[in-house]
Amino acid sequence: MILASGRGTTLQAVLRDERLGPLVVAAGSDVPGCAALDRAREAGVPTFAVALPDQPDRATWNAALADAIAGYRPDLVVLAGFMRVLAPQVVTRFRIVNTHPSLLPAFPGAHAIRDALAAGATRTGVTVHWVDEGVDTGPVIAQAEVGIERGDTEESLRERVQSVEKPLYLAAIRQLCEESLP
Numbered sequence: 001m002i003l004a005s006g007r008g009t010t011l012q013a014v015l016r017d018e019r020l021g022p023l024v025v026a027a028g029s030d031v032p033g034c035a036a037l038d039r040a041r042e043a044g045v046p047t048f049a050v051a052l053p054d055q056p057d058r059a060t061w062n063a064a065l066a067d068a069i070a071g072y073r074p075d076l077v078v079l080a081g082f083m084r085v086l087a088p089q090v091v092t093r094f095r096i097v098n099t100h101p102s103l104l105p106a107f108p109g110a111h112a113i114r115d116a117l118a119a120g121a122t123r124t125g126v127t128v129h130w131v132d133e134g135v136d137t138g139p140v141i142a143q144a145e146v147g148i149e150r151g152d153t154e155e156s157l158r159e160r161v162q163s164v165e166k167p168l169y170l171a172a173i174r175q176l177c178e179e180s181l182p
């Protein structure tokens, strides 16, 4: 199962992986009209959305999202640009893995690439990690470094980070699936 909120290029990479694609039971989102869900539908993957503004409060949203996830009985929940923090009762109910575009614990949060540039950092990277109740704080599974070049913009750096991120994430997910599946 994949959860995504945005463009969905990471979701697409998972779906196109010949080992992982067939294992994806569904794709979910908090943004009903996002491109990621379109990509999943085009690939023939069942989709669902649970939007925060449609729910009376955050606790109800977390419960509704968890119930939607549980309906597919996933072995692993793969966050692929899912941009909301999940409540403790969600992160303890499922095995959830995330990829984040920085060398955590540096630059957690929703704007990691912009924050690294704004801080004048000379290197950043990617972290694949288990999801706990914090913001990008769970145990690290894998990391890879990406140098920041003079003249980098948010777009150029994002492109380089994502070109490192996708193979790192796919390899980590494959490894997790091999450990947990017969």
Ligand code: GAR
Pocket: 006, 007, 008, 009, 010, 011, 080, 081, 082, 083, 099, 100, 101, 109, 110, 111, 112, 136, 162, 165
């Ligand atoms: C990815 O780079 C991922 O690391 C990041 O969102 C991007 C999604 O791109 N996630 C976070 O920042 C989570 N804190 P995509 O929509 O093209 O797959």
